Amino acid sequence: MSAETVLFIVFAGIAVMAAVNLIWQRHPIHSALSLIVVMVSLAALYLLLGAELLAAVQIIVYAGAIMVLFVFVIMLLNAGEEERTEVSHAAKFLGVPLAVALTGLLAWRMWAFAPAAAASAVTDQNQTKMLSRLLFTDFTFPFEMTSILILIAILGAVVLAKREQ
Amino acid sequence: MDLAADCVVLSAILFGLGVVGFVFKRNIITIFMSxxxxxxxxxxAFVAFSRQWHDLSGQVFVFxxxxxxxxxxxxxxxxxxxIARNRHSLNVERVNLLKL
Incomplete structure (x- = not known):
């Protein structure tokens, strides 16, 4: 087994276990910490796939900014343990098999679209440079639109969370 | 064993776990995390396909x-x-104003 395979198995295992733990834990802060573990192991997988810039962005924006927001809100609202409520029988017996079926179907269809023949693994030395060039030439318009989106999101968050007079 | 194809399968598994969490969790913050x-x-999946097809547009989409x-x-x-301020609870079962 190559080092790549070993690293993939390690980080994929960590990601899946942390995702299961996210669902298993009843306290939101434990779920949030599990989600951070998922995100960091995904960043490691991005590095394995040759996307260095995205790995850095994943850690800085996702594991940093977004998860800090989650943890901050959990602290602010003093969120306690989840209450256990009755799940309907249909959900209890059909839910998990249907979720497994969905996962299998997704995996099967997407696997078919990943051509194994093209796996020459030619990672470009200057991928970050090419990515930036693409972002500022072909994708300029969407890129500028995201700044407006962020602005609207800031306004929306302030207006929503503001206390009524 | 092909790395990108395996990553696609891992992506499907994580997506399935996210769906399960979304449906089964009762805490609104945990649902958001799902x-x-x-x-x-x-x-x-985007990054894996981007590597497999040698097309960087996939990575731009991830951005x-x-x-x-x-x-x-x-x-x-x-x-x-x-919601927490108005309902004094984070349980989604309590947020049922629109429920018939």
Whole structure:
């Protein structure tokens, strides 16, 4: 087994276990910490796939900014343990098999679209440079639109969370 | 064993776990975290396909997904704070004003 395979198995295992733990834990802060573990192991997988810039962005924006927001809100609202409520029988017996079926179907269809023949693994030395060039030439318009989106999101968050007079 | 194809399968598994969390969890913050998990799974598939097809557009899309996720988290958290303030609970079962 190559080092790549070993690293993939390690980080994929960590990601899946942390995702299961996210669902298993009843306290939101434990779920949030599990989600951070998922995100960091995904960043490691991005590095394995040759996307260095995205790995850095994943850690800085996702594991940093977004998860800090989650943890901050959990602290602010003093969120306690989840209450256990009755799940309907249909959900209890059909839910998990249907979720497994969905996962299998997704995996099967997407696997078919990943051509194994093209796996020459030619990672470009200057991928970050090419990515930036693409972002500022072909994708300029969407890129500028995201700044407006962020602005609207800031306004929306302030207006929503503001206390009524 | 092919790395990109394996990453695609891992992405499907993480997406499935996100769906399970979204449906079964009762805490509104945890439901939101399940949505983030699903977004992450999709990002992983994008990066894997980008490598497999030697096309960097996939990675540009991941950028945009991350930006949208950040905006969504900001607005979503504001809504969660608002719900918690009005309903005094984070349980989604208590948020049933629109339920017949």
């Amino acid at each position: 949505i983030e998990l699903m977004l992450n799974a999709v990002n992983l 945009f997904v991350i930006v949208v996720a950040a905006a969504e988290a900001a607005v979503g958290m504001a809504i969660i704070v608002l």
